[in-house]
Amino acid sequence: MASADKPINTDVPEKDVFALHFLQSLSNLRRQNTFDSPEKTNDRVKKIKKAAYVSMARAAGGTNRLWSRALLRRAAKENNKVVRFPRRKKRVTCLRRRSNRRDPVEEEEAERLRNLVPGGGGMGTSKLMEETAHYIKCLSMQVKVMQCLVDGLAPK
Amino acid sequence: MDPSLVNDSSFSPANPSSYTLSEIWPFPVNDAVRSGLRLAVNSTPSDKDVSTAAAAAAAAEESTVTDLTAGWGGRKARALNSEEDESSKMVSLSSSGNEVVRFVRFCDDLNVVVSVDLKDSGEKKRKLCGSESGNGDGSMKPEGETSSGGGSKATEQKNKPEPPKDYIHVRARRGQATDRHSLAERARREKISEKMTALQDIIPGCNKIIGKALVLDEIINYIQSLQRQVEFLSMKLEVVNSGPSTGPTIGVFPTGDLGTLPIDLHRNIYEQQEANESRGSHPEWLHMQVDGSFNRTT
Numbered sequence: 001m002a003s004a005d006k007p008i009n010t011d012v013p014e015k016d017v018f019a020l021h022f023l024q025s026l027s028n029l030r031r032q033n034t035f036d037s038p039e040k041t042n043d044r045v046k047k048i049k050k051a052a053y054v055s056m057a058r059a060a061g062g063t064n065r066l067w068s069r070a071l072l073r074r075a076a077k078e079n080n081k082v083v084r085f086p087r088r089k090k091r092v093t094c095l096r097r098r099s100n101r102r103d104p105v106e107e108e109e110a111e112r113l114r115n116l117v118p119g120g121g122g123m124g125t126s127k128l129m130e131e132t133a134h135y136i137k138c139l140s141m142q143v144k145v146m147q148c149l150v151d152g153l154a155p156k
Numbered sequence: 157m158d159p160s161l162v163n164d165s166s167f168s169p170a171n172p173s174s175y176t177l178s179e180i181w182p183f184p185v186n187d188a189v190r191s192g193l194r195l196a197v198n199s200t201p202s203d204k205d206v207s208t209a210a211a212a213a214a215a216a217e218e219s220t221v222t223d224l225t226a227g228w229g230g231r232k233a234r235a236l237n238s239e240e241d242e243s244s245k246m247v248s249l250s251s252s253g254n255e256v257v258r259f260v261r262f263c264d265d266l267n268v269v270v271s272v273d274l275k276d277s278g279e280k281k282r283k284l285c286g287s288e289s290g291n292g293d294g295s296m297k298p299e300g301e302t303s304s305g306g307g308s309k310a311t312e313q314k315n316k317p318e319p320p321k322d323y324i325h326v327r328a329r330r331g332q333a334t335d336r337h338s339l340a341e342r343a344r345r346e347k348i349s350e351k352m353t354a355l356q357d358i359i360p361g362c363n364k365i366i367g368k369a370l371v372l373d374e375i376i377n378y379i380q381s382l383q384r385q386v387e388f389l390s391m392k393l394e395v396v397n398s399g400p401s402t403g404p405t406i407g408v409f410p411t412g413d414l415g416t417l418p419i420d421l422h423r424n425i426y427e428q429q430e431a432n433e434s435r436g437s438h439p440e441w442l443h444m445q446v447d448g449s450f451n452r453t454t
Contacts, residue, residue: 026393049390109372116379126344129351132375136358139382146389153396 019145021055026149050075056142067131070119 029047054075057068113128114120117135120128349368355375356362362374 048394049387052386052390109369112376116376126347126351129348129355133355133358136379136382139379139386143382143385143389146386146393150389150392150396
């Protein structure tokens with residue numbers, strides 16, 4: 001790592017990009033669901049939720065963020081699709097540092113974070129914090145956008 | 157001629173930015189030495205300045221007395237040896253509280269070797285370069301590495317005041333596993349706590365909480381509430397989506413623009429959803445009042 005600590009780099013995700021993707025996926029879903037059946041409501045809910053997350057992952061981080069990658073991979077696996085990411089060259093130092101990353105004092109707290117944030121298992125604690133910050137920003141952005149969508153699409 | 161170790165006791169503690177020449181170098185110096193030292197002492201803690209100071213000092217130097225090496229800047233010590241067992245290092249005193257000091261080592265005229273034994277937060281001692289001139293070159297490179305490791309971790313060193321010692325002595329640098337591990341541990345922990353403060357700024361209401369565990373609890377609660385909100389909103393959206401005439405009135409709070417959504421509203425929604433989750437059926441939480449205007453996002 002650089003000797004001078006760079007300011008924590010969390011780009012604020014763009015609402016427009018996310019909204020665009022989300023609306024596209026929503027319209028796709030709407031075209032699919034031509035029938036109303038109460039049993040499938042939960043499925044639809046899940047689909048919408050997944051679409052929301054996927055579009056958020058695509059819009060917010062692209063493939064530059066670990067959690068977005070994990071999200072996309074997980075979503076693709078459910079659809080039986082294979083996702084390819086441009087692999088960055090793995091440096092040896094990264095591998096070597098992994099053995100040292102955990103500290104028993106902080107580990108219990110980090111464990112809970114890892115369960116929450118997607119892709120948390122493969123990150124060191126320091127990286128986890130960064131991803132958490134970015135994830136929180138994206139989540140709040142997503143909530144706001146969805147809120148406005150609901151307002152906007154609901155009939156008066 | 158072996159440089160003899162000089163024991164000196166005058167080293168002022170806890171005064172990192174006000175070293176005067178008399179304090180650190182209580183010996184009679186001639187002009188060349190004085191100029192060299194003065195340049196070194198007054199240098200700001202940046203690599204460039206020190207190396208230029210070293211270069212300037214070396215340039216303005218009379219020939220025989222001192223040899224200065226720019227040991228600080230390039231993380232490597234080049235010994236400008238005019239004689240065989242001569243090597244010297246630069247004094248650089250940083251005023252930022254880092255107390256990594258290396259001394260100019262003069263030979264010949266003064267016959268002294270002065271160095272500083274630093275304590276690093278009590279866990280270990282930062283050992284400086286070897287005292288032997290024969291070891292000068294050999295030990296200078298690991299010393300450079302130490303300083304590079306130390307420089308990078310310099311911000312994490314505690315600003316421990318120099319205890320008044322009976323003697324200042326030179327130790328050969330050990331730099332073994334324990335020292336480096338504790339340094340690395342400290343650096344890691346610093347980084348993590350710095351990121352946690354960054355997280356604290358994001359999450360509202362986390363500034364007042366002190367203590368890592370509580371802050372982490374807050375963070376986890378916040379993430380969970382956000383995720384539940386997403387689920388809740390997706391349920392709403394699903395109702396909106398399915399159905400030609402998007403169904404019953406969906407009640408929301410007056411939200412208005414995207415940017416000014418206060419976080420308390422989120423909490424309210426979240427709690428409401430929690431209360432409604434127990435009912436378990438769709439239409440009930442939809443029968444709410446709607447009011448307010450809304451803005452489209454696109």
